Each structure stands twice: as structure tokens, then as C-alpha cells.
Amino acid sequence: MTGSTGLAPKRSIELRRTYPATLERVFSAWTQPELLKEWWGVADGYTTPLVEIDLKIGGRYRFGMLPPGQDDLIVISGEYRAIEPPERLVFTWAIESETGSGEASTITLRFLDRGASTELVLKHEYAGPAALSDEFRAGWEGMLARLRARIGSPGEI
Secondary structure (H helix, E strand, O other): OOOOOOOEEEEEEEEEEEEOOHHHHHHHHHHHHHHHHHOOOOOOOOEEEEEEOOOOOOOEEEEEEOOOOOOOEEEEEEEEEEEEOOEEEEEEEOOOOOOOOOOOOEEEEEEEEEEEEEEEEEEEEEEEEOOHHHHHHHHHHHHHHHHHHHHHHOOOO
């Protein structure tokens, strides 16, 4: 007899971007609160007034994005599962305000040395409807574009 287990199938999206910076610089942009505040947000105009990072295996993080003209933070939180500076970072990911969303997503970041640049490979794995792929992809594309704008500007990050 076959039947449903009630679990949504695992799905994933993957994005690749190359940044004109060292592995260490790109990794730091994801792991240092003062740097992450400078670029985190799904689109221009978003700010990130809340960044808490406990960078250790089992450590938690919370990032609060504030959409333009709004007062309510969108808070993303999770737990670090793997930390291998400056080449790999794995963490769970969930929107705190959503309830009943089931299992948290898992984000895997790989930082690949490409000589004078770094290739970032972002994989977002989740259990849920296929329609979420477009939403997740759009959000990550906005985030990665903001990271590119910040890393591509003069000064340290």
C-alpha cells in the first residue's frame, strides 16, 4: 500500500554570483554583523537594524529587515550547522513571523576562489510547494545584487 507521509518533498534553488573580492572578504560580509547590516535586504530601500550573530556550530542568528516606509521588521532566524572559513557556511533559515511553515529551510553557501574574485554558490533547500521557488529566488537575487553593490564599492567590507 502506498500513501502520503504528509511531508512536502524537498526542493532547492541554486544561485551563483562572482564578486571582485577575496574569499575572506565575501565570507566576512556574511558573518560580521556590522558588514551584514550594510547590504542585507531583498531590495533597495530596505534597512537591517537588527543583526545578531553567534557564529559557532549550534549558534543562532537573527536578521531583521525593515521595508521602506514600514514599521514592522521581517525577522529571519536560524542556527549555524557548518562553519568552514572562508569556504563554506551552512545554516537553517525561517521567517519568524510565519507560523506553521514546517521545517526550516537550509542555506548552504560555498565560497570558491577564482583568482582575483570569489564565486559564491548559494543553495536554498526547503520543504514546501514548488511555487516558493520563485519567491525565494527573487529574494536571494535582490540580496546578492545588494552584496555586489557593496563589495564593488571602494573601502573595506
